[in-house]
Amino acid sequence: MASALINVPATARRGDIIEIKTLMSHIMETGFRHTVTGEAIPRNIITNFTCRYNGDEVFRADLFPAFSANPFISFFTVATESGKFEFQWIGDNGFQETASASITVT
Amino acid sequence: MAESDRTTRRQFLATAGGAALGAVSLVHVGPVHATPDTMKAAIRDIVNGAAVRPGKVKLDVPPLVENGNTVPLTVTVTSPMSDADHVVSIHIFNEKNPQPNVGNFYISPRAGRAQIAMRIRLADTQTLTAIAKLSDGSFWSATADVVVTLAACTEEAT
Amino acid sequence: MKRLRNISLSLLAVIAFTSLIEAAEIAPGERRSGASFMSVETQAMQNDATANPGMLGVLDGEVLWTRKPAAGRACADCHGDASSMRGVAVRYPAFDDKLNRPVDLEQRVNLCRVDHQQLPPLADESRDLLALTALIGRQSQGMPIETGADSRLQAFIDKGRDAFMRRQGQLNLACTNCHDDNWDKRLAGSAITQAHPTGYPVYRLEWQGLGSLKRRLRNCMIGVRTQPYSADAPEMVELELYLMSRARGMASETPAVRP
Numbered sequence: 001m002a003s004a005l006i007n008v009p010a011t012a013r014r015g016d017i018i019e020i021k022t023l024m025s026h027i028m029e030t031g032f033r034h035t036v037t038g039e040a041i042p043r044n045i046i047t048n049f050t051c052r053y054n055g056d057e058v059f060r061a062d063l064f065p066a067f068s069a070n071p072f073i074s075f076f077t078v079a080t081e082s083g084k085f086e087f088q089w090i091g092d093n094g095f096q097e098t099a100s101a102s103i104t105v106t
Numbered sequence: 107m108a109e110s111d112r113t114t115r116r117q118f119l120a121t122a123g124g125a126a127l128g129a130v131s132l133v134h135v136g137p138v139h140a141t142p143d144t145m146k147a148a149i150r151d152i153v154n155g156a157a158v159r160p161g162k163v164k165l166d167v168p169p170l171v172e173n174g175n176t177v178p179l180t181v182t183v184t185s186p187m188s189d190a191d192h193v194v195s196i197h198i199f200n201e202k203n204p205q206p207n208v209g210n211f212y213i214s215p216r217a218g219r220a221q222i223a224m225r226i227r228l229a230d231t232q233t234l235t236a237i238a239k240l241s242d243g244s245f246w247s248a249t250a251d252v253v254v255t256l257a258a259c260t261e262e263a264t
Numbered sequence: 265m266k267r268l269r270n271i272s273l274s275l276l277a278v279i280a281f282t283s284l285i286e287a288a289e290i291a292p293g294e295r296r297s298g299a300s301f302m303s304v305e306t307q308a309m310q311n312d313a314t315a316n317p318g319m320l321g322v323l324d325g326e327v328l329w330t331r332k333p334a335a336g337r338a339c340a341d342c343h344g345d346a347s348s349m350r351g352v353a354v355r356y357p358a359f360d361d362k363l364n365r366p367v368d369l370e371q372r373v374n375l376c377r378v379d380h381q382q383l384p385p386l387a388d389e390s391r392d393l394l395a396l397t398a399l400i401g402r403q404s405q406g407m408p409i410e411t412g413a414d415s416r417l418q419a420f421i422d423k424g425r426d427a428f429m430r431r432q433g434q435l436n437l438a439c440t441n442c443h444d445d446n447w448d449k450r451l452a453g454s455a456i457t458q459a460h461p462t463g464y465p466v467y468r469l470e471w472q473g474l475g476s477l478k479r480r481l482r483n484c485m486i487g488v489r490t491q492p493y494s495a496d497a498p499e500m501v502e503l504e505l506y507l508m509s510r511a512r513g514m515a516s517e518t519p520a521v522r523p
């Protein structure tokens with residue numbers, strides 16, 4: 001069970017610059033830690049994040065172990081038309097989660 | 107004091123998060139960490155020989171953070187964000203985490219505003235660098251110094 | 265580790281010394297939430313519900329609230345919408361009629377699991393238990409803490425208060441030495457604070473996740489090098505009860521963020 005907290009304004013005027021905030025639950029295990037017996041704890045992080053707006057990529061990020069657990073990213077985009085934002089997180093061990101949010105642009 | 111503080115911070119970041127693993131106790135083995143030199147090398151990989159000029163970029167991070175596990179950071183680049191003149195990407199680096207890269211962010215004129223925010227881990231008191239690539243191929247940068255303090259009453263018994 | 269430990273030990277020595285002159289308990293008007301000692305950045309993280317990482321636990325809680333067990337009923341089937349829990353968390357720990365003793369919110373949730381859902385109790389500090397208590401706690405966000413109004417609790421509150429005042433551990437420090445007498449000072453970079461449990465479960469940056477008040481108390485017990493109580497020890501509930509009643513009237517912040 002992985003939860004994502006997405007914040008996109010429900011409505012905006014055409015041309016408004018809107019802020020999008022995303023929070024994804026993930027341990028972000030760095031891969032640099034060891035157990036007392038000396039075994040390396042394998043890296044388990046989210047490596048990529050993308051946001052599409054009605055199908056077009058408007059934001060993309062590469063993440064490294066220096067990102068905090070439960071990664072938070074915020075960014076901006078111009079509200080152009082009503083429709084859907086789709087978010088995707090990809091990571092180690094086949095991690096893949098998606099979320100979406102809709103917006104009405106007037 | 108500075109020297110031993112550093113060791114402590116590294117150990118601390120290495121053990122932080124152990125709770126998520128339940129009963130597994132954690133120790134940090136080996137001095138694997140980025141240095142100002144590995145950070146320079148990581149920056150070279152991104153800029154590919156181009157000059158990096160100071161300016162246009164603003165790196166906001168609290169000068170004194172309460173816990174290195176979750177440090178809020180905002181990068182803002184002064185840019186009209188038009189088709190002809192905009193920010194293409196933003197890259198963040200650190201000197202003293204185990205690895206020099208923090209994140210790469212790709213934007214376009216559709217962003218409207220060249221500003222991103224995130225939360226990062228800092229293993230130690232150090233300098234951070236943010237670099238922006240503009241649509242004309244130029245690179246601009248800003249740096250910020252962060253002092254990381256140690257949390258009290260943690261789960262480490264010693 | 266050595267150097268910093270020396271620093272904190274010498275600070276502790278100062279605390280132990282100055283507290284020979286016992287200060288009074290904190291006057292109601294002087295009480296301050298732990299949030300007010302945090303940096304503006306950490307306060308902003310707590311106050312923005314769209315950026316507070318503790319809200320991920322609340323979201324998980326919403327899923328669990330409506331999840332039907334293989335046999336039996338979901339929390340929602342008996343209790344309705346989670347908003348029916350408004351005002352509940354601010355009364356806990358509360359007196360349980362059947363057990364004839366106080367139970368904290370985690371124990372209350374597990375009573376429902378066992379008595380009403382025929383499910384095994386959720387483990388202490390498990391993700392699901394934290395998620396459900398975060399969801400229930402969130403319903404009372406902003407409401408004043410009421411714990412302790414029930415007179416049957418008084419004897420237990422008194423025991424918790426005794427524990428708070430008692431010197432213990434290798435450092436021979438009582439909770440009160442730090443949290444009543446020295447809350448305006450700092451310890452190895454951290455504000456000591458008044459120890460009001462106004463936001464549990466909290467997202468502690470140190471933990472990189474949600475944790476209960478019991479986990480927080482165990483951290484302070486380890487801090488004074490004493491053997492921490494187990495989660496189900498009656499002493500643990502008494503201490504939680506004293507702390508919550510000591511914060512009576514203060515606003516609930518669940519899910520709070522702490523360093």
